[in-house]
Amino acid sequence: MLEARFCVAPMMDWTDRHCRVFHRLMTRRARLYTEMLTTGAILYGDRARLLGFDASEHPVALQLGGSEARDLAVAAKIGEDFGYDEINLNVGCPSDRVRDGRFGACLMAEPALVAEGVAAMKRAVSIPVTVKCRIGIDDQDPETALDELARGVVAAGADALIVHARKAWLNGLSPKENRDIPPLDYDRVYRLKAAMPDVPVIINGGIAGLAEARAHLEHVDGVMLGRAAYQEPWRLLSADPELFGEAAPHAAMKDVLAAMIPYIERELAGGTRLHSIARHFVGAYHGVPGARAFRRHLAENGVKPGAGINVLREAMALVEDRAAVPIAA
Numbered sequence: 001m002l003e004a005r006f007c008v009a010p011m012m013d014w015t016d017r018h019c020r021v022f023h024r025l026m027t028r029r030a031r032l033y034t035e036m037l038t039t040g041a042i043l044y045g046d047r048a049r050l051l052g053f054d055a056s057e058h059p060v061a062l063q064l065g066g067s068e069a070r071d072l073a074v075a076a077k078i079g080e081d082f083g084y085d086e087i088n089l090n091v092g093c094p095s096d097r098v099r100d101g102r103f104g105a106c107l108m109a110e111p112a113l114v115a116e117g118v119a120a121m122k123r124a125v126s127i128p129v130t131v132k133c134r135i136g137i138d139d140q141d142p143e144t145a146l147d148e149l150a151r152g153v154v155a156a157g158a159d160a161l162i163v164h165a166r167k168a169w170l171n172g173l174s175p176k177e178n179r180d181i182p183p184l185d186y187d188r189v190y191r192l193k194a195a196m197p198d199v200p201v202i203i204n205g206g207i208a209g210l211a212e213a214r215a216h217l218e219h220v221d222g223v224m225l226g227r228a229a230y231q232e233p234w235r236l237l238s239a240d241p242e243l244f245g246e247a248a249p250h251a252a253m254k255d256v257l258a259a260m261i262p263y264i265e266r267e268l269a270g271g272t273r274l275h276s277i278a279r280h281f282v283g284a285y286h287g288v289p290g291a292r293a294f295r296r297h298l299a300e301n302g303v304k305p306g307a308g309i310n311v312l313r314e315a316m317a318l319v320e321d322r323a324a325v326p327i328a329a
């Protein structure tokens with residue numbers, strides 16, 4: 001069975017490779033996901049830039065957006081060859097741009113097409129292929145819509161299902177509203193798991209911290225945190241101890257940031273701007289003296305042309321040394 005007890009969600013513009021390296025320094029056990037990449041970008045774009053990642057990121061999944069079976073198969077194979085540990089298909093993104101391309105959440109209405117895509121990817125790769133979906137869209141009945149999608153993709157060979165436990169409403173809501181307004185229905189995801197006991201089911205949506213995550217794990221195989229993990233990354237330091245009974249990779253956020261420095265120096269030498277990496281540290285500190293000064297120093301100085309590693313060191317010096325990591329609630 002796919003090991004996915006704890007996952008950090010795919011998030012466009014957020015879970016880029018720098019972010020994932022940062023997250024990995026806080027939890028060895030989380031399964032990490034890339035931002036969604038369209039099959040078109042992978043087939044015709046700058047693959048090294050789009051798909052390159054750091055060896056420390058494993059296990060890391062590549063999320064694809066697309067619906068054409070042949071393209072999905074080729075993109076999945078390229079992902080496997082780059083070293084990704086899993087290919088995940090996006091059947092949950094509600095943006096107009098995505099819908100025009102006939103992929104993302106609108107595919108909830110085309111379960112046969114999704115199953116075809118999964119079957120094609122399974123034939124093309126030997127790593128796990130998973131699907132991330134909603135419980136339904138618009139006026140679909142989640143009881144039938146989710147079952148139909150799930151049964152189709154599992155029959156096609158999907159190795160796990162990740163379910164964002166709310167509908168997407170494709171008419172009238174922005175993507176952001178679609179992450180908050182349609183009501184959460186965790187029970188629907190629990191029922192899916194009960195109906196498919198052999199299929200790993202990972203629940204997502206509105207999970208605020210690790211206590212909640214533990215409660216969900218009574219019903220499903222895995223939890224996926226999105227915004228809570230990104231905006232309050234300090235929570236990730238409690239993931240290995242609380243969910244796996246293992247020590248965290250580092251005792252405190254200062255140690256995590258210190259461990260980022262060699263990576264950042266390598267990246268700066270290769271032409272990456274400090275801000276591209278340090279922007280992911282905005283929520284690093286929470287409720288400790290100096291947290292605001294840390295944020296402000298990075299925001300004001302990290303964006304300056306030629307900003308170097310000293311900006312991060314100065315920001316770190318503003319936070320009380322060895323501040324205890326708050327235990328995630």
Ligand SMILES: Cc1cc2nc3c(=O)[nH]c(=O)nc-3n(C[C@H](O)[C@H](O)[C@H](O)COP(=O)(O)O)c2cc1C
Pocket residue numbers: 009010011012013014035036063090091092093132164179204205206207224225226227228
């Ligand atoms: C900024 C942002 C970008 C996102 N981009 C993606 C994406 O590329 N692919 C995807 O499947 N979901 C995407 N999502 C949705 C998340 O993966 C997740 O399903 C959603 O945020 C609900 O989980 P949460 O309440 O834990 O944040 C995005 C969410 C956010 C906040």
